[in-house]
Amino acid sequence: MIEWVHPGAILIVGAALVPFLKGRIKQAYMLLLPVLAFAAIVAVSPGTHGVVRLLNQELVFGRVDRLSLVFGYIFAIMAFIGLIYGMHVKKDGEYIAALLYVGGSMGAVFAGDFITLFVFWELMAFASLFLVWLKGDKASDLAGYRYILVHIFGGVCLLGGIILYYSATGSIEFNAIRADGPAFYMILIGFLINAAVPPFSAWLADAYPEATIMGAVFMCAFTTKTAVYVLIRGFAGTEILIWMGVIMALYGVVYAVLENDARRLLAYHIISQVGYMVAGVGIGTEMALNGATAHAFAHILYKSLLFMGVGSVMHMTGKRKLTELGGIYKTMPVTMILYMIGGLSISAFPLFSGFVSKSMVVTAAEESHIGWAVLLLTLASAGTFLHTGLKLPYYIFFGKDSGIRTKEPPLNMIIAMGIGAVLCIGIGVYPDALYNVLPFPVDYVPYTAQHVVTALGILLFTALGFFMLLKKLDPEPTISADTDWFYRKAGRVFLKLAEGPVASADAYVGELHSTKVLGTAKRAASISLAFDLGVIDGLVNLAGWLTRFAAWVSHKFDIYIIDGAVNSVATLVAWNGGAWRRLQTGQLQNYALIFVLGLIIIFGGFMLGY
């Protein structure tokens, strides 16, 4: 009897079969994978499984406890929903990338040591990169490059931290971080980059909106939530995280006000919502960690529902800017209602999932008497409703009629959104279902008269404010500079600064001076330009060439090996079929003869044998 099958391995190994299947069988197979992964998680008993000894170190692939289990459950559920949503997609690459990506996050969640964690961590980054690139336009190419560069940087920080940690403690076990100094901070930064904590957050709002429609649904669920998991595991009670979490919650809200791209607006609200989880980790009490976990669970469901809703509009209309949409409710009412269920869930309306999860974090802050955190997190939740529950649906589904007339999205998309919506309401109505799987025992009742009335007061009066200031909120066709400005623009701006003012100062300064200052500045500018052209562009080109080369090799491989194999199999089958066809004469006596001959051979065999 096999003691444990790694749920991530089911998805990762299962992905290899995807290109060989077709039609209905392929669809059924793909839905089977997350179901099997879920079954593997349900079947396993808590404890340590899958231990491999390597170079005197123990690699633990299966650390199964209440914390890793709850993340495992929701990852499997989400993979199931996401694959239904993407059922109409034609590109195998997208499915493979999605399966590897989810498999990577499950591997990271069940990893018991840093090396295993790191390997799956990188698998996630590279698999998700293809969910961006497969959209296949210039914007997604560039966003993908920036995405992977940031994650490589994060991965290097993490790896450096792990090495320092090992040399300080002699252990690669992944538990609460016991070191201080550089090891602590490098691992923390590696985690914070994936959690999209500002100033390391720009990659998220940069890349997610440029991903494929199905890709964005997957991406919004896994990277940041895996990061929340590792933060809970390694950094619970690290006070600075309270600050960071609260700043994050507000940061996302401010950018969401300015945003015109619907998917980017939702991406900024991921940052905002993950802020609650990070703050919960920082508070570090049992209540707070339960809250962070519960909110991660609920967040995966409602945020993917929101991305699916906007994705459906994008799929049907080809547009995602608020300024270009409006009045869609007439032709997509079902999508609108399902989207709104996600919107009310993220806004923490009573009877929806956010209400029972977000309030745990805020209550934990209350219990720890951190008044400013309570006030600012409440402020941010007003902002959440303002954008995700009011602004976005108002300008997409109502607002000024854009004249777009379309249809509801394909059935598989509606079914996926329906499952998400049912789960969002289910958790909101029956929170114990979620509370029972949380890492610590829950002693918390969300539905009290005081809590419900206060929450409704905050939400309804936010709505009042929204409609009063509606004119001020009209979306503007702009983009907002985020911290990615530093790696997208600063180099060019520096060049201009170096050339412009220095050149104009040239007129006023003596010749001697000018040759020195200007010469140096120009030299600096030209060196930096040369560096830009030579090194940076060189690297980018090199990466481009390598990619093309890899594509060429894989193309050749495809043509000669795969096609060759397919052809030879086909030839064999044809030959074999021909041979059999000749035997099938349709004449009864021939068959009888073969039958008799067979009997003789069998009997002969027996006779010789005994």
Add this chain to the structure above:
Amino acid sequence: MKIIDWLADEKNRGFVKKACYAALVLVFGADFFVHRHHVTFFWDGIPGYGAVYGFVSCVVIIIVSKAIGHAALMKKEDYYD
């Protein structure tokens, strides 16, 4: 679907508005009668705190964000091209 059409219909605008105001008054009023089982901070004891704080939050978020945006962050769509 009928409900959405009915709500969006110009003719019913007045009724819908009145219903919304009624809901606001109801929620604000209810807060005066609710039993407060835990008062951690002073604001938890103020009746109508949620409503006032929600409204103030909304206005502050919109005005402050737009101010920051127009002052520094918002760029033309081809800014990075």
